[in-house]
Amino acid sequence: MNPANALIQFTNEGLYVxxxxxxxxxxxxxxxxxxxxxxxxxxxxxMQHYLCTHVAKxxxxxxxxxxINIDSVAFGEVTTINGVKFSFHPAGHIIGSAQIRVEYKGExxxxxxxxxxxxxxxxxxxxxxKCHTYITESTFGLPVYKWKPQAEVFDEINSWWKENxxxxxxxxxxxxxxxxxxxxxxxxxxxxxxxxxxxxxxxxNQILRKQGITLPPTIKINKHQEKKDYAGNIVVCPxxxxxxxxxxxxxxxxxxxxxxxxxxxxxxxxxxxxxGFVLSDHAxxxxxxxxxxxxxxxxxxxxxxxxxxxxxxxxxxGYQSAEVKTEYEGDEGG
Numbered sequence: 001m002n003p004a005n006a007l008i009q010f011t012n013e014g015l016y017v018x019x020x021x022x023x024x025x026x027x028x029x030x031x032x033x034x035x036x037x038x039x040x041x042x043x044x045x046x047m048q049h050y051l052c053t054h055v056a057k058x059x060x061x062x063x064x065x066x067x068i069n070i071d072s073v074a075f076g077e078v079t080t081i082n083g084v085k086f087s088f089h090p091a092g093h094i095i096g097s098a099q100i101r102v103e104y105k106g107e108x109x110x111x112x113x114x115x116x117x118x119x120x121x122x123x124x125x126x127x128x129x130k131c132h133t134y135i136t137e138s139t140f141g142l143p144v145y146k147w148k149p150q151a152e153v154f155d156e157i158n159s160w161w162k163e164n165x166x167x168x169x170x171x172x173x174x175x176x177x178x179x180x181x182x183x184x185x186x187x188x189x190x191x192x193x194x195x196x197x198x199x200x201x202x203x204x205n206q207i208l209r210k211q212g213i214t215l216p217p218t219i220k221i222n223k224h225q226e227k228k229d230y231a232g233n234i235v236v237c238p239x240x241x242x243x244x245x246x247x248x249x250x251x252x253x254x255x256x257x258x259x260x261x262x263x264x265x266x267x268x269x270x271x272x273x274x275x276g277f278v279l280s281d282h283a284x285x286x287x288x289x290x291x292x293x294x295x296x297x298x299x300x301x302x303x304x305x306x307x308x309x310x311x312x313x314x315x316x317x318g319y320q321s322a323e324v325k326t327e328y329e330g331d332e333g334g
Contacts, residue, residue, distance in 0.1 A: 036113030037097035056096030092126030094179030134297035141310030154187035198237035227251035
């Protein structure tokens with residue numbers, strides 16, 4: 001389904017646009033890379049030149065190094081390379097994340113990167129982009145994955161925080177340091193107590209605040225704080241941080257995880273957490289289908305996640321669809 005003359009080729013280096021000699025989210029070193037967003041599986045070190053959105057640029061530079069050669073464009077701005085028109089459109093995944101529209105001689109493809117269709121109130125709202133061929137993720141490409149409205153989930157999280165506070169415990173809420181953590185901060189009820197952050201989260205917060213993005217007041221965890229400082233308050237940290245020795249300084253804790261994977265029985269136990277909240281920065285089953293339908297595409301390539309199952313379902317629905325093997329993994333927390 002991906003002939004040699006296709007507008008985008010699936011190569012060992014990544015998604016390649018031969019007419020423009022550029023790659024989109026490549027996983028091996030190439031000359032020119034267009035980047036959908038800053039998560040590590042889509043934005044990797046070693047490219048000679050990067051292009052991304054204005055909003056994504058600061059955090060990509062922070063994560064990959066200030067000396068990288070990187071330019072940026074506004075959402076919707078068209079960049080033409082050897083006759084191929086490229087433009088970035090909001091993906092709704094995290095702040096600054098984009099879908100990339102590729103047009104050449106009337107043929108249009110869209111590379112979605114990672115995306116979600118629910119407006120989280122912080123990231124740019126997902127934009128449907130018309131095309132002939134759509135390249136979609138399928139992180140949660142099974143019918144079982146259907147998200148509740150975000151407001152309901154945050155009601156659960158804030159109620160859990162209050163319960164822990166009444167019990168004299170510190171609430172520890174995990175989320176990936178870029179994207180999920182800021183979404184959690186945005187939804188927390190600051191009238192309950194103070195919000196402490198792990199260094200990885202706070203470093204990202206500082207980058208985003210400098211761009212004018214509003215986040216609630218946070219306190220970075222440091223060695224001078226004592227257990228009594230944390231009691232009744234909440235700590236936002238990456239999932240990997242909960243197994244580290246610094247957790248002992250927090251006193252009695254209740255650990256909660258915010259992830260789409262919390263939909264599945266046993267996920268909470270495997271992650272060794274007390275509470276699981278179903279909150280994902282990826283589209284659920286309904287969101288995936290609505291994004292594909294609204295694109296108007298007749299051909300759909302399916303990348304990371306339940307790609308084989310989801311592609312087969314699309315074929316049954318009348319789409320030309322095929323699974324594509326990539327090195328994208330989805331972000332750490334789902």
